[in-house]
Structures are given as C-alpha cells and as structure tokens.
Amino acid sequence: MTTPQRDFDIVVFGATGFTGALTAEYLAAHAPVRMRWALAGRNRGKLEALRDRLGVDVTILDADVTDAGSLRRLAEASRVVVTTVGPYVRYGEPLVAACAAAGTDYVDLTGEPEFIDLMYLRYHATAERTGARLVHACGFDSIPHDLGALFTVGQLPPGRPIRLRGYVSAGGVISGGTFESAVTAFTRFRQAAAVHRERRQAQPRGGERRVRAVPGRPGYDRDAGAWVLPLPTVDPQIVVRSAQALDRYGPDFSYSHFMALKSPLTAAAVSAAVAGTFALAQLPPARKLLLRIRPAGVGPTPAQREKGWFRVRFIGESGDQQIVTEVAGGDPGYGETAKMLAESALCLAYDPLPPTAGQVTTAVAMGDALRVRLDGAGISFRVVADDVTG
Ligand SMILES: NC(=O)c1ccc[n+]([C@@H]2O[C@H](COP(=O)([O-])OP(=O)(O)OC[C@H]3O[C@@H](n4cnc5c(N)ncnc54)[C@H](OP(=O)(O)O)[C@@H]3O)[C@@H](O)[C@H]2O)c1
CATH class of the missing domain: 3.40.50.720 (NAD(P)-binding Rossmann-like Domain)
Structure with a gap:
C-alpha cells in the first residue's frame, strides 16, 4: 500500500x-x-x-x-x-x-x-x-542482540544447523522510566505468560525449519571465560522471531542468552537484587516505596552516561566451524x-x-x-x- x-x-x-x-x-x-x-x-x-x-x-x-x-x-x-x-x-x-x-x-x-x-x-x-x-x-532491548545474531549468522555457511549463544556484559545507571517498566513487568508475570501462550497458539507455525530458544544453565562457562546467568529478557524471544522469519538462520537454529559476570560473587549479588526487587514489587506498599528510589523523568547524569559501556559476545557454531563476534558501544540504556x-x-x-x-x-x-x-x-x-x- x-x-x-x-x-x-x-x-x-x-x-x-x-x-x-x-x-x-x-x-x-x-x-x-x-x-x-x-x-x-x-x-x-x-x-x-x-x-x-x-x-x-x-x-x-x-x-x-x-x-x-x-x-x-x-x-x-x-x-x-x-x-x-x-x-x-x-x-x-x-x-x-x-x-x-x-x-x-x-x-x-x-x-x-x-x-x-x-x-x-x-x-x-x-x-x-x-x-x-x-x-x-x-x-538496548533488543537491537545489539537481534542484529548481533543476524551478523553472526551471516558469517557462517548458509543451509546448515546453527547453535548460537549470546553473552551480555554492561555497566551503567538506569532511569526512573526504565525502573518503573521493570517493576511493572515484575507484577504482571502471570498475565505475560498467558498472553505469550495465546500468541503461540495464534501465530502460524513455520514450515520444516526448527527454531528455538534454549535456556542455559548458571555457572562458569569455559567458552565465554566468565560466570554466566541465563537472562530471560525479551531479547531471546526477539532473536528467535527473526530466525523464524528469515531462512538465512538455517534449517535448525537455537539461541541461548546469558549475562556474563566476572565472579561468582557478582553473579550471586545480581541474582539476589533481582529476586529482592521481584518480591517487593508484588506488595503494593513496598512497590510504592521501591518506585520512589528512581522517580519518572530522572536518569543518569552526563558524567555517569560517559562511563557507561556494553559488550555482547556471540559464539556461533555450525558443523566444524566456530565463530566469535562482538557488538560493543557506550552507555547502553540511554546514550x-x-x-x-x-x-x-x-x-x-x-x-x-x-x-x-x-x-x-x-x-x-x-x-x-x-x-x-x-x-x-x-x-x-x-x-x-x-x-x-x-
Ligand atoms: N529497552 C531499552 O533499552 C530502554 C532504554 C531506555 C528506556 N526504555 C523505556 O523507555 C520508556 C521511557 O523511559 P524514560 O526513562 O525516558 O521515561 P520518562 O523520563 O519517565 O518519560 C516518560 C515520557 O512519557 C510521557 N507520558 C507519560 N504519560 C503520558 C501521557 N498520558 N500522554 C503523553 N505522554 C505521556 C512523559 O511526558 P511528561 O513529560 O509530560 O510527563 C514523558 O515524556 C520506559 O518504558 C523505559 O522502560 C527502554
């Protein structure tokens, strides 16, 4: 049209x-x-x-x-x-x-x-x-992951099965708007799961090709050289949707998405912070207090943004070929x-x-x-x- x-x-x-x-x-x-x-x-x-x-x-x-x-x-x-x-x-x-x-x-x-x-x-x-x-x-949700996956797949031979893993590392400060969106999402996990099921039923199935997100395991990942946590954000869903739509991702494509951290201590601290915020978000009075930490309209200062950075490493495997790629930039959340x-x-x-x-x-x-x-x-x-x- x-x-x-x-x-x-x-x-x-x-x-x-x-x-x-x-x-x-x-x-x-x-x-x-x-x-x-x-x-x-x-x-x-x-x-x-x-x-x-x-x-x-x-x-x-x-x-x-x-x-x-x-x-x-x-x-x-x-x-x-x-x-x-x-x-x-x-x-x-x-x-x-x-x-x-x-x-x-x-x-x-x-x-x-x-x-x-x-x-x-x-x-x-x-x-x-x-x-x-x-x-x-x-x-940052989800361009580095979606285009990084596309870029990595493009380096591998066409028409063959591909196993892809993405490892995210980043440093930065979040805004009130992002914090509110995350807290809101934490309170709606049941509705989100129901809508996701409904979509899966409504969406036409692909043909012969097999495409899936594979949840990884937490622990030390030798290939990545880092402690990793599976990252169940929207990013793997987006990567998989691109793979379903584009034949270039091959006849059998899988994607796993992780946060990469320097030490098991940092991994434990991140898990505890997410679990704590999730639990508090379920209680309306605690949620109110939580949202006061970072009010709407407020975000990192220019100096804080200047120090921000991100890196997403991808490891792609197809037959006997392994490729490592990287997408990198500055302050992920805002700049x-x-x-x-x-x-x-x-x-x-x-x-x-x-x-x-x-x-x-x-x-x-x-x-x-x-x-x-x-x-x-x-x-x-x-x-x-x-x-x-x-
Ligand atoms: N995915 C990512 O990588 C990423 C990164 C950054 C941000 N985000 C998302 O982007 C969104 C914005 O974040 P932010 O930090 O920029 O938030 P923010 O500073 O709170 O800005 C929200 C904007 O929405 C406007 N607004 C609110 N209610 C409205 C209404 N009824 N009609 C018209 N406009 C209305 C506000 O207008 P007023 O000024 O008039 O209040 C303001 O312009 C959030 O959902 C956040 O999660 C995502």
Missing part, C-alpha cells in the same frame, strides 16, 4: 521524557537537513523548552495517550512515529492502534514481552493490511539507546528496505541497513575469532 503524503517524516512522542529528549537531541544533531519532523507530547511548555534548547525549527504537536483523537492525528501526520512513552503495557496500546490503522511505521523502546505479544494479537493483522511496520524493542531508536526511525524513513508489514523485528524490517548505520555511528559489530575446528 502506498503511504499518502504526510506532513512529517518523523514524529518523536514522549520527547519531554529522559530518553525521548536524548532521542530528539540525537535527531537534531544527525538527521538529514531535509528531514521534516515534529516533537509530540502532552506538555506544550516542556516541548517548547526542549525545542529552544535544541535550537531546531520543528513543529510541536499536542498528543496524550488518553486522547485517541490526538494520537490518530499524530499517526496520520507522519511517515514514522517514534515513542518513548512507557511503561508501554500501561500507556502504549492506543498509539500502536493508531499507527496500525493509519499505515504508519512505528518504533519504540519496549522491553516488555507482554506488551509485544498483546500488540501482535491485536494489531499485527491490521498493520499487515495497511502496510504499517510495527517495530518494538529498538533500544546508545537513543542512538539506536533514532537510527531505526531514520532507517525506516529513508533506506531502501525489503517489503515488510505488521509486527516485525529490527533484523527482519531493517537488518543490515540498520547495522551499517549503527556501525557508522560508533556501535561496533566485529568478528573476534573464526575457527574451523574439525
């Missing part, structure tokens, strides 16, 4: 928030001069202050998630909509609905599996019909996330891409075009070692 003439190439919704402002900042500094764009949100005064700070000549659009008409107008005015309004399971659905109906490309930062599954069940079919590309998880989100929007707006529609992953919708963009913007994808062991 051809997109009718739109007023804007890109609209950033939630630009007044911590990550939204960083995304707008990135676009102001890196977007092509010809780009027509707008900042959208519910607080015009804050948006005008941001526009003045950035020194850009952009339109301000009033939009609130509680006003469906404002979201319809926003979706119909733009070719691509970027949203950082989260927790997405609480605030995200009306905009996905509006973009799916209007045939507008959509990118977000959600790392919430329940939200992604729900949006698949409710809007994938509409978006396929209108031509909208609904691309979730365009931040690099804003870059990944903005580059995803630019990629959808301007790059020649394979025709796709509906809910699609970053590897399926943008693949190498987005990887090349990110590589050029300082997020490196490289082969560390390539061995034929047989």
Whole structure:
C-alpha cells in the first residue's frame, strides 16, 4: 500500500521524557537537513523548552495517550512515529492502534514481552493490511542482540544447523522510566505468560525449519571465560522471531542468552537484587516505596552516561566451524539507546528496505541497513575469532 503524503517524516512522542529528549537531541544533531519532523507530547511548555534548547525549527504537536483523537492525528501526520512513552503495557496500546490503522511505521523502546505479544494479537493483522511496520524493542532491548545474531549468522555457511549463544556484559545507571517498566513487568508475570501462550497458539507455525530458544544453565562457562546467568529478557524471544522469519538462520537454529559476570560473587549479588526487587514489587506498599528510589523523568547524569559501556559476545557454531563476534558501544540504556531508536526511525524513513508489514523485528524490517548505520555511528559489530575446528 502506498503511504499518502504526510506532513512529517518523523514524529518523536514522549520527547519531554529522559530518553525521548536524548532521542530528539540525537535527531537534531544527525538527521538529514531535509528531514521534516515534529516533537509530540502532552506538555506544550516542556516541548517548547526542549525545542529552544535544541535550537531546531520543528513543529510541536499536542498528543496524550488518553486522547485517541490526538494520537490518530499524530499517526496520520507522519511517515514514522517514534515513542518513548512507557511503561508501554500501561500507556502504549492506543498509539500502536493508531499507527496500525493509519499505515504508519512505528518504533519504540519496549522491553516488555507482554506488551509485544498483546500488540501482535491485536494489531499485527491490521498493520499487515495497511502496510504499517510495527517495530518494538529498538533500544538496548533488543537491537545489539537481534542484529548481533543476524551478523553472526551471516558469517557462517548458509543451509546448515546453527547453535548460537549470546553473552551480555554492561555497566551503567538506569532511569526512573526504565525502573518503573521493570517493576511493572515484575507484577504482571502471570498475565505475560498467558498472553505469550495465546500468541503461540495464534501465530502460524513455520514450515520444516526448527527454531528455538534454549535456556542455559548458571555457572562458569569455559567458552565465554566468565560466570554466566541465563537472562530471560525479551531479547531471546526477539532473536528467535527473526530466525523464524528469515531462512538465512538455517534449517535448525537455537539461541541461548546469558549475562556474563566476572565472579561468582557478582553473579550471586545480581541474582539476589533481582529476586529482592521481584518480591517487593508484588506488595503494593513496598512497590510504592521501591518506585520512589528512581522517580519518572530522572536518569543518569552526563558524567555517569560517559562511563557507561556494553559488550555482547556471540559464539556461533555450525558443523566444524566456530565463530566469535562482538557488538560493543557506550552507555547502553540511554546514550546508545537513543542512538539506536533514532537510527531505526531514520532507517525506516529513508533506506531502501525489503517489503515488510505488521509486527516485525529490527533484523527482519531493517537488518543490515540498520547495522551499517549503527556501525557508522560508533556501535561496533566485529568478528573476534573464526575457527574451523574439525
Ligand atoms: N529497552 C531499552 O533499552 C530502554 C532504554 C531506555 C528506556 N526504555 C523505556 O523507555 C520508556 C521511557 O523511559 P524514560 O526513562 O525516558 O521515561 P520518562 O523520563 O519517565 O518519560 C516518560 C515520557 O512519557 C510521557 N507520558 C507519560 N504519560 C503520558 C501521557 N498520558 N500522554 C503523553 N505522554 C505521556 C512523559 O511526558 P511528561 O513529560 O509530560 O510527563 C514523558 O515524556 C520506559 O518504558 C523505559 O522502560 C527502554
């Protein structure tokens, strides 16, 4: 379906928030001069202050998630909509609905599996019909993992079984918005599991190819040279979805996803912190107190972001060949996330891409075009070692 003439190439919704402002900042500094764009949100005064700070000549659009008409107008005015309004399971659905109906490309930062599954069940079919590309998880969740897996698979011979493992290491400070999203997800694990089952039943089965996520075991991993914990985030689900959609991942593909840590002590401390937060999140008064630790709108300072870093090592095995690759960059949660989100929007707006529609992953919708963009913007994808062991 051809997109009718739109007023804007890109609209950033939630630009007044911590990550939204960083995304707008990135676009102001890196977007092509010809780009027509707008900042959208519910607080015009804050948006005008941001526009003045950035020194850009952009339109301000009033939009609130509680006003469906404002979201319809926003979706119909733009070719691509970027949203950082989260927790997405609480605030995200009306905009996905509006973009799916209007045939507008959509990118977000959600790392919430329940939200992604729900949006698949409710809007994938509409978006396929209108031509909208609904691309979730365009931040640290899950671009390094999704495109890193695609990059690694691309180094191995086609048409053969592949076993892939990803090991994540990172350092950084999280924002109030991310903390709230994580705590919200912890309180909804039952709903998330039910929606996931529903999606599995509704989604058409693949053909002959076998694709699966394999939960790994905690402990010392000799191949990775690190203590590892299985990481049941949204990332392995996204990698597997890309593998289901793309034949290049071979006839039999498996993926395991881990956090890599220096010592068993750190692994124990991380497990205890996650378990403690999970337990407290179940009790409403404790949850309230927990959320005060990191209020909405607050995030790491520029100095803290400067020190942030991430590295995802992949070990891919196919027959007698083993390959080690790495995706690496700076502050994962915010600086690099804003870059990944903005580059995803630019990629959808301007790059020649394979025709796709509906809910699609970053590897399926943008693949190498987005990887090349990110590589050029300082997020490196490289082969560390390539061995034929047989
Ligand atoms: N996956 C990743 O790698 C990653 C990384 C970073 C962030 N995130 C996610 O991104 C989201 C944003 O995080 P953040 O730290 O930037 O949060 P934040 O600073 O709290 O920003 C939230 C934004 O949502 C807006 N908003 C809230 N309610 C709204 C409504 N009814 N209508 C319109 N706008 C509304 C806020 O507007 P006001 O200014 O008017 O309040 C603000 O612009 C979170 O879900 C977080 O988990 C993900």
